[in-house]
Amino acid sequence: MNMTTHAQTRxxxxxxxxxxxxxxxxxxxxxxxxxxxxxxxxxxxRKRLAxxxxxxxxxxxxxxxxxxxxxxDDGAIITAAHRLxxxxx
Numbered sequence: 001m002n003m004t005t006h007a008q009t010r011x012x013x014x015x016x017x018x019x020x021x022x023x024x025x026x027x028x029x030x031x032x033x034x035x036x037x038x039x040x041x042x043x044x045x046r047k048r049l050a051x052x053x054x055x056x057x058x059x060x061x062x063x064x065x066x067x068x069x070x071x072x073d074d075g076a077i078i079t080a081a082h083r084l085x086x087x088x089x
Contacts, residue, residue: 001025003077011080020064021080023049028069031089036078040068040087 001021003011011021027049028039041049046065050058068087070078 001077002075004079007077007079011077014067014080014082016064016067016080016082017061020061020067021069021077023053023061023065024067024069025071027052031087033089036073037071038068038087038089039071040083041065 024039024041027045028041029045031038031040049065053061066083067080068083069080072078
């Protein structure tokens with residue numbers, strides 16, 4: 001997955017591991033917002049992820065899975081952040 005330099009900086013600053021980013025992109029829900037796609041994990045996608053990944057590995061990543069990714073139309077990750085509140089679409 002390609003990402004902008006801004007996204008690389010934000011991911012590093014916020015300590016979001018690459019495994020969490022892959023999980024959010026593969027299992028997360030996608031919503032269109034302001035001309036970009038926002039990927040995040042809701043309850044059903046968390047359950048699918050925990051079953052596929054195994055509960056031991058899932059519990060290690062659980063904190064960083066409370067993040068969301070903003071992805072442009074060309075597939076590049078624009079930014080990443082922690083979800084502190086409910087996402088409002």
